Amino acid sequence: MKYRKIPDETIRRLPMYLRAFSLLRTEATETISSRQLAQRLGLNSPQIRKDLSYFGAFGTRGVGYPVEATARRIRQILKLNKVQKAVLIGAGRLGTALVAYPGFSSFNLDIAAVLDNDPKKIGKKIGPIKIENTDRISTLKKRDIRLAILAVPAEAAQKTTENLVKAGIRGILNLSPCHLKPARPVKIIDIDLASQLGILPYYM
Amino acid sequence: MKYRKIPDETIRRLPMYLRAFSLLRTEATETISSRQLAQRLGLNSPQIRKDLSYFGAFGTRGVGYPVEATARRIRQILKLNKVQKAVLIGAGRLGTALVAYPGFSSFNLDIAAVLDNDPKKIGKKIGPIKIENTDRISTLKKRDIRLAILAVPAEAAQKTTENLVKAGIRGILNLSPCHLKPARPVKIIDIDLASQLGILPYYM
DNA sequence: CAATGTGAACAGCTTCACAGCC
DNA sequence: GGCTGTGAAGCTGTTCACATTG
The missing domain is CATH 1.10.10.10 (Winged helix-like DNA-binding domain superfamily/Winged helix DNA-binding domain)
Structure with missing residues (x-):
C-alpha cells in the first residue's frame, strides 16, 4: 500500500x-x-x-x-519488543492495585518505580518495589524510565505533570480526572473511570 | 436545531x-x-x-x-439526576480500589453491592459494604441495581456477563481484558489498562 | 477456492464561518 | 462587542467490493 x-x-x-x-x-x-x-x-x-x-x-x-x-x-x-519501564506516581489504592496487576508484563511493560509524597508510605514496599519520595522524579531519566502512570489526586496532577516532563518522561497514562497541560508536547492518555461509568445510564 | x-x-x-x-x-x-x-x-x-x-x-x-x-x-x-446504583463484581485489588474511589459520588453513582466468589472474602467489609457471594447476582434486579463494574479475571468475564444480563443489568463497565458477548444487547464500555499503557511507547 | 490487500464509497465527527441575538 | 447556535465544508476512520494471490 x-x-x-x-x-x-x-x-x-x-x-x-x-x-x-x-x-x-x-x-x-x-x-x-x-x-x-x-x-x-x-x-x-x-x-x-x-x-x-x-x-x-x-x-x-x-x-x-x-x-x-x-x-x-x-x-x-508498538516498541514492545523490549521491556519498557514505567513509573507509578501515587501509591494510593488505585496505584497499588496497578502495581500488582499482572497484565502489564505480557506487553513487556514493567512498573519499575513507585513514587508518593506521603512520608508514612515512603520506604514501604508494594510487592518487590520500594516506595520512594516524589522528589526522586529527577532520577527517572538516568534510570531509563520514560513512561509514567499518574494516579495522584486531581489537585496534584498538573504540578506533577510538569515535573514529569522536566524529568524527560515521554508518555503519561493519566488516571486523574483532569486535563493536563504539559509544557512540552508529550503523549497523554486519559482514563477517567468515573466519567466512563457515568456514560452508562444514558444508554439504559 | x-x-x-x-x-x-x-x-x-x-x-x-x-x-x-x-x-x-x-x-x-x-x-x-x-x-x-x-x-x-x-x-x-x-x-x-x-x-x-x-x-x-x-x-x-x-x-x-x-x-x-x-x-x-x-x-x-445523562440520567445522573437521581442516584444510579452499581454492583462491583470482583473484590480484588482493582475492585477494592474502585469502591473506595470518591469520584463516583459526584456523578450520583453509588456502588451499592460488591460480589465475589472467594469464600474467604465473603462477609468481609470494604468500607461500609459487605462482600456477598456471586450467586447473589440474581437479587440485583429487585435491589434496583442496573449497572455493573466487572473487575474479575479474564477467564470468568464471559460467564459473569451472561449472568449479569440474565439478572437484568443494562450497562457494564468492563475492566477485564477481553471482549464480552452478551446474550441480549447491553451497553458495554471496555477499559483495558494494560492496552492503554501499551500504546504509549509507539508515540515516544 | 479461500482469504488477503486495497482503492473507492460511505459514515461519523470536527472545524469553520457567519448569521442571529443579548 | 461578544458569544451562541448551526449549516456547510473538511477530515478521519470504517466498510465495501473486488482484483489478486497462494
Missing part, C-alpha cells in the same frame, strides 16, 4: 490484536484468518485487514495471518 | 462537561463562555457549542452558559 497516515484508532487496536495473537500461540494455533479473529474481538474483518496492512502485507492469501510472526511484528511496531 | 443523531462522542464528553460545571459552581462562577471552558478542558470552543446544542439552546448569546442550569441539564441528559 502506498503511504497513508496511520490512524490513531489503528494504533489503539494493536494491543488488542497483540493480546489475541499471544493467546493463540498458547493454543498452538499457527495461522488465523481475519474473519476468525474479528469474531473473537467483536470487530469486522476488513477492519483488521486494513489495520494490519498499514504496516505491510504479512498475511498469506487463502490462509490467514501467521500467529507467531504477526505477534512479533506488532510488538515491534 | 433540527433533529440529528447525537454522536456517541458527544455523550462521552458530557461527564467531562458536568465535572467542569460542578467545579465552577464551587468557584461561585455564574456563567462561562465556550472559549473559557474549552481552554480548561483542552478542547476547542465550537466543539463544546455543538455538543451542547444537540440538546437545545441553553447558553445566552453575548454571555455564555449559566453554570448551575447547565450542570442540571447535563445531569438530566
Whole structure:
C-alpha cells in the first residue's frame, strides 16, 4: 500500500490484536484468518485487514495471518519488543492495585518505580518495589524510565505533570480526572473511570 | 436545531462537561463562555457549542452558559439526576480500589453491592459494604441495581456477563481484558489498562 | 477456492464561518 | 462587542467490493 497516515484508532487496536495473537500461540494455533479473529474481538474483518496492512502485507492469501510472526511484528511496531519501564506516581489504592496487576508484563511493560509524597508510605514496599519520595522524579531519566502512570489526586496532577516532563518522561497514562497541560508536547492518555461509568445510564 | 443523531462522542464528553460545571459552581462562577471552558478542558470552543446544542439552546448569546442550569441539564441528559446504583463484581485489588474511589459520588453513582466468589472474602467489609457471594447476582434486579463494574479475571468475564444480563443489568463497565458477548444487547464500555499503557511507547 | 490487500464509497465527527441575538 | 447556535465544508476512520494471490 502506498503511504497513508496511520490512524490513531489503528494504533489503539494493536494491543488488542497483540493480546489475541499471544493467546493463540498458547493454543498452538499457527495461522488465523481475519474473519476468525474479528469474531473473537467483536470487530469486522476488513477492519483488521486494513489495520494490519498499514504496516505491510504479512498475511498469506487463502490462509490467514501467521500467529507467531504477526505477534512479533506488532510488538515491534508498538516498541514492545523490549521491556519498557514505567513509573507509578501515587501509591494510593488505585496505584497499588496497578502495581500488582499482572497484565502489564505480557506487553513487556514493567512498573519499575513507585513514587508518593506521603512520608508514612515512603520506604514501604508494594510487592518487590520500594516506595520512594516524589522528589526522586529527577532520577527517572538516568534510570531509563520514560513512561509514567499518574494516579495522584486531581489537585496534584498538573504540578506533577510538569515535573514529569522536566524529568524527560515521554508518555503519561493519566488516571486523574483532569486535563493536563504539559509544557512540552508529550503523549497523554486519559482514563477517567468515573466519567466512563457515568456514560452508562444514558444508554439504559 | 433540527433533529440529528447525537454522536456517541458527544455523550462521552458530557461527564467531562458536568465535572467542569460542578467545579465552577464551587468557584461561585455564574456563567462561562465556550472559549473559557474549552481552554480548561483542552478542547476547542465550537466543539463544546455543538455538543451542547444537540440538546437545545441553553447558553445566552453575548454571555455564555449559566453554570448551575447547565450542570442540571447535563445531569438530566445523562440520567445522573437521581442516584444510579452499581454492583462491583470482583473484590480484588482493582475492585477494592474502585469502591473506595470518591469520584463516583459526584456523578450520583453509588456502588451499592460488591460480589465475589472467594469464600474467604465473603462477609468481609470494604468500607461500609459487605462482600456477598456471586450467586447473589440474581437479587440485583429487585435491589434496583442496573449497572455493573466487572473487575474479575479474564477467564470468568464471559460467564459473569451472561449472568449479569440474565439478572437484568443494562450497562457494564468492563475492566477485564477481553471482549464480552452478551446474550441480549447491553451497553458495554471496555477499559483495558494494560492496552492503554501499551500504546504509549509507539508515540515516544 | 479461500482469504488477503486495497482503492473507492460511505459514515461519523470536527472545524469553520457567519448569521442571529443579548 | 461578544458569544451562541448551526449549516456547510473538511477530515478521519470504517466498510465495501473486488482484483489478486497462494
